[in-house]
Amino acid sequence: xxxxEEPVLLHITGRAAHITLNRPRxxxxxxxxxxxxxxxxxxxxxxxxxxxxxxxxxxxxxxLCAGGDIRAVHDDARDGDGTASAAFWRDEYHLNARxxxxxxxxxxxxxxxxxGGGVGVSAHGRVRVVTERSRIAMPETGIGFxxxxxxxxxxxxxxxxxxxxxxxxxxxxxxxxxxxxxxxxHYVPSVxxxxxxxxxxxxxxxxxxxxxxxxxxxxxLAGHREWIDTCYAADTVEEIVHRLLAQGDPAAKETAxxxxxxxxxxxxxxxxxxxxxxxxxxxxxVLEQEYRVSCAALTTPDLVEGIRAxxxxxxxxxxxxxxxxxxxxxxxxxxxxxxxxxxxxxxxxPETTT
Numbered sequence: 001x002x003x004x005e006e007p008v009l010l011h012i013t014g015r016a017a018h019i020t021l022n023r024p025r026x027x028x029x030x031x032x033x034x035x036x037x038x039x040x041x042x043x044x045x046x047x048x049x050x051x052x053x054x055x056x057x058x059x060x061x062x063x064l065c066a067g068g069d070i071r072a073v074h075d076d077a078r079d080g081d082g083t084a085s086a087a088f089w090r091d092e093y094h095l096n097a098r099x100x101x102x103x104x105x106x107x108x109x110x111x112x113x114x115x116g117g118g119v120g121v122s123a124h125g126r127v128r129v130v131t132e133r134s135r136i137a138m139p140e141t142g143i144g145f146x147x148x149x150x151x152x153x154x155x156x157x158x159x160x161x162x163x164x165x166x167x168x169x170x171x172x173x174x175x176x177x178x179x180x181x182x183x184x185x186h187y188v189p190s191v192x193x194x195x196x197x198x199x200x201x202x203x204x205x206x207x208x209x210x211x212x213x214x215x216x217x218x219x220x221l222a223g224h225r226e227w228i229d230t231c232y233a234a235d236t237v238e239e240i241v242h243r244l245l246a247q248g249d250p251a252a253k254e255t256a257x258x259x260x261x262x263x264x265x266x267x268x269x270x271x272x273x274x275x276x277x278x279x280x281x282x283x284x285x286v287l288e289q290e291y292r293v294s295c296a297a298l299t300t301p302d303l304v305e306g307i308r309a310x311x312x313x314x315x316x317x318x319x320x321x322x323x324x325x326x327x328x329x330x331x332x333x334x335x336x337x338x339x340x341x342x343x344x345x346x347x348x349x350p351e352t353t354t
Contacts (some may be wrong), residue, residue, distance in 0.1 A: 014201025024060025065118025120149025139170030144302025161232035176219025187216035
């Protein structure tokens with residue numbers, strides 16, 4: 001394998017070390033080998049005095065990272081015993097936690113598409129840069145899955161019920177809304193990105209940001225806050241849908257229809273996971289919960305069916321089981337949160353993480 005074919009490219013230029021996700025034909029989707037390579041690089045650079053910052057970018061024109069390699073998860077859940085996916089998530093979630101506690105500035109360039117696992121390798125960083133091309137989403141409920149990679153932690157911290165809206169609908173947001181929701185910190189026009197990254201070789205991160213950041217374009221969510229906060233404050237997904245339909249706002253009605261196209265089980269588990277994440281505290285505890293939920297999802301029909309419909313066959317007509325929200329019981333939801341015993345993720349707390 002030549003250097004250009006490596007799925008993760010690593011190099012140091014001046015004071016900055018660079019991680020380039022390098023699977024452009026797959027919009028740099030993450031696989032297990034990539035996670036391990038990133039983690040090894042972060043280990044080495046944490047103790048390298050020549051490295052003052054780490055910069056993460058994606059190869060190609062389409063985006064930083066479209067998420068995890070869900071085709072592999074589909075095949076493992078359908079044909080295997082789930083151990084390969086569980087091992088991937090274990091290392092991926094450890095990486096997410098490491099990024100959040102990294103001792104040096106971790107600069108994520110969230111240009112283009114940033115979804116699922118792509119959010120995990122970017123939005124936990126200390127410096128998160130978006131552009132007018134950024135399209136950020138946690139679209140898991142559309143494939144019978146639940147936001148992971150610390151996504152329920154990030155979305156639980158968003159203002160009001162914006163995070164609940166994004167988690168349940170899987171809606172894509174741009175730069176302005178990413179800043180509003182706390183998924184990003186700085187706006188840099190895409191035409192300035194190359195120079196911004198180049199400047200990090202010579203300048204402290206703060207100085208490079210001061211040179212290139214601009215006022216972000218307006219987002220869309222602020223204008224919908226009233227009905228979002230009112231509707232998503234409900235205790236159940238059924239009541240959320242009811243409130244959305246009763247609003248009289250066309251955008252709220254469209255949102256209800258979007259929700260009713262998602263996996264009923266995934267919707268209910270996602271709402272429960274978000275509510276619990278608000279009480280769990282640090283990212284590490286939420287990642288442990290997400291690991292339980294993800295492992296449980298491997299044994300449900302909706303994950304295989306959702307990936308089949310959206311990614312494999314692309315017929316976009318998943319047959320969810322159970323098919324309706326009313327059929328998903330509290331017992332069904334609770335099963336996703338069952339402790340795993342010796343298989344728990346068991347991350348060190350923030351006070352011990354380096």
